Amino acid sequence: MxxxxxxxxxxxxxxxxxxxxxxxxxxxxxxxxxxxxxxxxxxxxxxxxxxxxxxxxxxxxxxxxxxxxxxxxxxxxxxxxxxxxxxxxxxxxxxxxxxxxxxxxxxxxxxxxxxxxxxxxxxxxxxxxxxxxxxxxxxxxxxxxxxxxxxxxxxxxxxxxxxxxxxxxxxxxxxxxxxxxxxxxxxxxxTVIDAVVAASRNPCHRAVPELREIEQDSAPLVVVTAHRRENWGEPIRRVGRAVAVLSRQYPDVTFVVAAHMNPSVRTAIEESLRDRPNVRLPGPIPYDAFARLLSRSVLAITDSGGIQEEAAAFGLPILVTRDNTERTEGIDSGLARLVGTDETEIVAAAEKEFAREGVLDVRKPDLPFPRPNPYxxxxxxxxxxxxxxxxxxxxxxxxxxxxxxxx
Known part of the structure; x- marks a missing residue:
């Protein structure tokens, strides 16, 4: 050297x-x-x-x-x-x-x-x-x-x-x-675009057992995460309740809640979701398995800055459960929408996405950039x-x- x-x-x-x-x-x-x-x-x-x-x-x-x-x-x-x-x-x-x-x-x-x-x-x-x-x-x-x-x-x-x-x-x-x-x-x-596309192509050897079933299932997927400090407590609980409402309204959609490492944060979002048959609560997900989930999903509901960028690599619409975001490019491009943590707003925004033609009855194409990517x-x-x-x-x-x- x-x-x-x-x-x-x-x-x-x-x-x-x-x-x-x-x-x-x-x-x-x-x-x-x-x-x-x-x-x-x-x-x-x-x-x-x-x-x-x-x-x-x-x-x-x-x-x-x-x-x-x-x-x-x-x-x-x-x-x-x-x-x-x-x-x-x-x-x-x-x-x-x-x-x-x-x-x-x-x-x-x-x-x-x-x-x-x-x-x-x-x-x-x-x-x-x-x-x-x-x-x-x-x-x-x-x-x-x-x-x-x-x-x-x-x-x-x-x-x-x-x-x-x-x-x-x-x-x-x-x-x-x-x-x-x-x-x-x-x-x-x-650089997250480089990373998420590469990771999504990895063999699924790191996936947890519950995710292996999803790999073989053609049901539309929605990825949900919540962890930001400003949302701790009741705001995250509201996100969980909104996902519970959506899971009842759309029983043929699978909602995958990727848990945060902090057990208190994880409990807050999962407490409304544990008995829902079409909600998966696999705990923390290895990154390559998570990237594969994003590549197959039809919607992301998240307060994560990184996921706002990662989802864009697959043309995935994002509902951002925050009041503001520093990732303004996603908002400007139309891929992301700020919805806050109000249950009614989250449910209404998701319903609007699900109403778009083909979202719930056609699997996403396996392409890294199906839409313009602002990142x-x-x-x-x-x-x-x-x-x-x-x-x-x-x-x-x-x-x-x-x-x-x-x-």
């Missing part, structure tokens, strides 16, 4: 593992990079299992210290809605990462998104005077406290980053509005790797993703 530049890729949560795995694979293909996956322990073994879906494993594993009293959250930032547990988690992560990220042994650090691990990784690299590369830079909701604490994390990471890999032109505009120099931004597309063309990781080489003076600057390439 002599002469190669060592690139540390910080991975703390399952979404980070998904979105950074294609970047690691592309860096492995270069002649100049020595990528090293560094896991923070924020999402525990689920990160290792998700990396394994892409044939990867961590080179360095950090223990962030004792976990807060309640774990989980919108992107696994951990803790409750109070500031204490989140700040304690971030402090522990920063300390652990600071011991591992040292110049000149590390030439660049890649972080992704908006988690506590991403913020701590950017801070540790900044303190060590190592260039910071931010994948999925520039997402903004416009409200510093919603989603909490992710929106604030994004803004802080932008101040520390040397290279901003924006998934869309809208994200680039957000960065420019924050004062980021244009020559420090590359529009790459979203990219499936080659984002290649652009990200090339941009890292450009930052280090080892490769030409890649061209930005164009509007035509998102079609």
């Amino acid at each position: 002599s002469g190669r530049q060592r690139i540390a890729i910080v991975v703390g949560t399952r979404p980070e593992a998904v979105k950074l795995a294609p970047v690691v694979r592309e860096l492995q293909r270069t002649r100049w990079a020595e990528p090293a996956v560094l896991t923070t322990g924020q999402h525990g073994t689920v990160v290792r299992n998700t990396l394994a879906c892409f044939g990867l494993r961590p080179e360095i594993e950090i223990e962030p210290g004792p976990p807060p009293t309640s774990t989980g959250g919108a992107t696994g930032t951990g803790g409750t809605t109070g500031a204490g547990p989140v700040s304690e988690l971030t402090a522990g992560l920063l300390s652990g990462l600071g011991r591992r990220l040292r110049a000149p042994d590390v030439h660049a650090v890649i972080v992704q998104g908006d988690t506590s691990s991403a913020l701590a990784g950017a801070m540790a690299a900044f303190f060590a005077k190592i260039p910071v590369v931010h994948v999925e830079a520039g997402l903004r909701s416009g409200d510093a406290r919603s989603p909490f604490p992710e929106e604030a994390h994004r803004r802080m990471i932008a101040e520390l980053s040397d290279l901003h890999l924006a998934p869309t032109r809208a994200a680039r505009r957000n960065l420019r509005a924050q004062g980021v120099a244009a020559d420090r931004i590359v529009v790459t597309g979203n 990219g063309d499936g080659r984002a990781a290649r652009r990200c790797a090339a941009a890292c080489g450009w930052l280090l003076g080892l490769a030409p600057r890649p061209s930005d993703l164009t509007d035509q390439e998102t079609r």
Whole structure:
């Protein structure tokens, strides 16, 4: 590996593992990079299992210290809605990462998104005077406290980053509005498109037994998830009750509720659904099996930012159970619709989707991009790797993703 530049890729949560795995694979293909996956322990073994879906494993594993009293959250930032547990988690992560990220042994650090691990990784690299590369830079909701604490994390990471890999032109505009120099931004597309299409083609050897039955069933599928911190408690219960109503109205539709790792969050959505014969409650689902479910579904009901992007890879309509979203491209394209957590609104929006011609009586075509995808063309990781080489003076600057390439 002599002469190669060592690139540390910080991975703390399952979404980070998904979105950074294609970047690691592309860096492995270069002649100049020595990528090293560094896991923070924020999402525990689920990160290792998700990396394994892409044939990867961590080179360095950090223990962030004792976990807060309640774990989980919108992107696994951990803790409750109070500031204490989140700040304690971030402090522990920063300390652990600071011991591992040292110049000149590390030439660049890649972080992704908006988690506590991403913020701590950017801070540790900044303190060590190592260039910071931010994948999925520039997402903004416009409200510093919603989603909490992710929106604030994004803004802080932008101040520390040397290279901003924006998934869309809208994200680039957000960065420019924050004062980021244009020559420090590359529009790459979203790496989750690369990841979800690749994972959906994996053999279904990781699927849990209950999902094997669904694989052989031609019934229309609806995927449901709920986990965001701002929806904890009664809002998530309302989502569960709405799905219960829909399951009664559409007995020939199978509703698959992909559970969050946090048991309290899982209980809140499942309590109205346990006795419904056409509702499946398989618990947490391995990523490749989940990607296959999305590829076969007719609708997603979710508060997840990542699933808003992943569903778009298959032209899947999404009902977003939030009051706002930083993934505005899906809203603008018509693929996604904000419905909040009101039961009546969720049911009415789903009924409208089910009423569209062919939705419930024709299986989805097995194509990765049956509709225009506002999040990219499936080659984002290649652009990200090339941009890292450009930052280090080892490769030409890649061209930005164009509007035509998102079609």
